[in-house]
Amino acid sequence: MGAIRGPVTYSRFFVAGEVPDDISAASLKKIRANAFRDLVPDEDENSRHGWASMTDSMDVDLDHEKVFFNEYVNLTLRIDTWVVPKPLLTAHLRTAEATLLEKKGLERLGKKAKAELKLTVLRKLRRQLVPSTKSVDLSWNTRTHVVRFFSQSPRIHLLVQELFEKTFNLRLVPESPGTAAERWGLDERTEKIWDNLEPTVLAEVEGAE
Amino acid sequence: MTDLVERIERNRFAGREFILWLWFESETFETNLRPSGGSPIALWIETRMTLTLEKDESVLKSAAPAASPEAKEALRQGKLPKEAKFRLSNGEHEFAFLFKGDTLGMSSVSVPAELKDKGDEVYEVFYERARLLEELEAIIEALYNDFLTLRLSDGWNKEIVPFLKRFANEKRADDGAYLQVKKRLLSKKSKR
Incomplete structure (x- = not known):
């Protein structure tokens, strides 16, 4: 949830690697190959995840119109889990x-x-029983290389990073003060300062002025 | 891979210092901030702020948590803001969000969207939300860039930290003097 409806809580990622000019032609087949598949009661898997449509997470028959919104690639990570009380x-x-x-x-x-x-x-x-379903939106602006993923759970981050890399052959780098500093443009001097940065201390030290 | 993990993990405290600097600027300039290369905005902390030092945490909840004596006391104890709920006004657009220093992530973002999921074309709803989030992110990024320019300058410890210490000690900063120092240090980045 999040890109279209619901609360807006998200993490930013940056796509590392060369994005193909025609992303839809290059990736639709692999998106479909990594689409969500239903859990089967007789199989051992307790949980399964894959891509679904952002407008309807029950829709896993993904086509161009459902995924590509101009410069955006929009998907939902659907995670189904058997929950037996x-x-x-x-x-x-x-x-x-x-x-x-x-x-x-x-x-x-x-x-x-x-x-x-x-x-x-x-x-x-x-x-x-019916499996419990969770769906988390992912929106990738292919022009700016920014991916918004509408969850802050580290566990779900790992799932989406792995599935994104498998689908697009590109790595997702999470936003952090360090990656943002790199984008800011560290040069030789500032990189050295950044590498040796010490926290600012505002605490009063006894005996100091 | 280790290199990447190192890049992500290194200096996470800088995100907390960024929140501290935003709080300081907001108080010094009475909420009126001017990120480099951008339009003026209004930014202030409201309803919630968490300050931490290792496992010691102060969670402040009130209409204006940053204005409470406990907030400055926490700074003097060596704590830094881990997260804060901000309100940001950019012209006609007003946003509210919980900002987390360690990840620069945003939770519970309230965007001034006019379109709703029900009744409006789903694509239009998406584009409007995306455009507003990009507007907010561009402002935060511009502010973070200014912060980094100051933080990685020679003047941070010598010139900026004394202003922050006065701020932590509830003494009003000389906004004119601070602005002069800030402008000088920021101009060095643009000359790089």
């Missing part, structure tokens, strides 16, 4: 374990059998 899992696991023990005439299950049973129960419960 722990008490529900515990209750179902207990019932399944009792049934299995009775069926096999055993007193207790081994570690491996317990793990297999947990996976079976988890898959069964997932079929009855």
